[in-house]
Amino acid sequence: MTPVPFEVESARSLPGPRWLRDRRASAAATLAGAELPTTEEEVWRYSRIAELELGAFRLVEHASGDEPEALRPVIDLVPERAGVIVVRNGRVVRAELADDLASKGVFFGALAEAENPSSLLGSVASAGPDVFALMNDAFAADPVALVVPSGVVVEAPFAVAHWIDEEAAAVLPRLVVTTGEGSEISVLEYYGSAAVTALMVPLVELSVGPAARVGYVGVQDLAPSVWQVGSHVSAVDRSGVLRSAAAMLGGDYARLRMDCRLVGRGAQGDLMSVYFGEGHQTLDLRTFQDHRAPDTSSELTFKGAVSGSARSIYTGLIKVEPDARGTNARQSNRLLKLSEDAWAESVPNLEIETNDVRCSHASAVGPVDEDQRFYLESRGVKPEVAQRLVVTGFFEEVLAQLPVPGVGEPLRARIIDKLEGGGA
């Protein structure tokens, strides 16, 4: 029974237009009566939620200066981009959008400056999925929005980069993406931090319009002293396609919940993840493939590794509601256990309320395949190189199909980094 310490007054004191401050205050009031979840709830089982001391963190009251140098190489990864937003300690410090896109009616910037901003916030994640989403509603200092009108096709990705460098900060990033009928876009979001102790509670809302195509890659590479409790919530309309990927690399305890609702006939929602825990990290992934309309499909492909004494948790649910005839859903979580002390749990679940569906799930936790390593070594490859090739090869299935081009290579390099530094 831990009361949530963030106060209504602090929500009200955050900057922004009146509607936003009212909305925050109302969320904060609801939050004040709420409690943090416990591991008795299935979706929080194995989590480290009991260790969270909200009182140890404080909201960042002032915008903190310039664009952080440390983000430059990250932004340079997408040299050809439709726009870029840099958020430091929860405040937008840079926002750019290609001129031709602005003239086509695309909005990319601080949400408060968008048209009809109050309708954007919460358009996908109006309720939940948990108390941390409510916390984001109450305390997100500077929500970011991307609004793409019908029929607009943008080749280059939009980039949003977050940086935390204030000790004991509680940062609650919010990104809302709304796409009109037949539009096509991709988004790269990056979360990084300096070596501070901090709490990050991100919430991403992705709304995929009819026959729209959206690619999203979220890369979380926070310092190993930062906690993350985050959610990606998406809704895909008729014949829309969402391909959404999460790279989970950093954090002390880093949790991400990915909910994908397929609400229109023929909608498709594919979820991917690469995650790699080393040292004492705990990576906690929860997924929900929610089929609400007929002929919808979803394919979940997660690949993870744990080394050192890292822990990882994956639980996933495919739910097929009574109307969702003709659903085709797959779920696969595979994980490499690279050391004796590493620990991993993988629990897939199905809940099917109609006939005429095709669902499958696969889950595997094991060491690096000895035969694969031997094959490489038998050709003259050194054991440590064989290990590196097999492990990166294992992740390749996801890295090769990330919906934002150019991201696979740096992620591969970062995985090698973690593999070689991680006491594997």
Add this chain to the structure above:
Amino acid sequence: MSELAIADLRVSVDGKPILDGINLTVCSGEVHAVMGPNGSGKSTLSHVIMGKPGYEVVAGSVTLDDCDVLAMEPWQRAQAGLFLAMQYPTEVPGVYLDDMLTEAFEAGDRGDRALVEARLVREAAAIGFDETFLHRPLNVDLSGGEKKRNETLQLGVLQPKIAVLDEIDSGLDVDALRLVSRRIEEETNRRGLGVLAITHYSRLLSELKPDVVHILVRGRIVQTAGPELAGRLEETGYAAWEPPENGGTEVGIRGHLHREHPDPFADPFADPFADPLA
């Protein structure tokens, strides 16, 4: 001139003896065939030569030009000049053929990616292997025959001194078998590659002409002769060389016969239940 020498090699798996004193020497330019029925220890022999984990060498030695092969790690054996074409080449998702060979070359200071790429193209042409296979994950989604061509291709790129071919013929159609055999023969003639070809059927040996044929039964080489032995095998099958059912530790029907191993040089056509003390 290289020499792979196997002497009195005894190998167990989970405490169960599989190889029971193998003696075999392959020199540069020679083609040896080891033939045997299922379960005779053929694949064990190939795995132990290359150092696959899971086998316990109880006694004996394997040397390559007087270097102790059994003391080396698998990658060192490859760098020393050994190659194993596997019976069931392992699928390695996400690892590309050219990347693996480049790493193998770098580990041996033998050259860089450019050299590997050039050799790959040349070798692919030599055995009719589509170049699109060169940039695909290792053995993934390849047919049985394509996997065997892939093994042969790697042999051509890596240019070992001695190659162990474990059932290289399985999965290959007649034309592919001919191409693969020609390529290996070329290596033998031009570079002096030594070959130890392990096979169940004599089919391979009509293409890959062996100098010496060994018959391996229950972990022992029971006969060694020229290529004509393969022909004889074709007629009689392995039954002629098979010891009686319960094999190694045999208790005679009258209870007083107790023999550790069947005598490999005994007349294969003799009555196996005959009492030698009678």
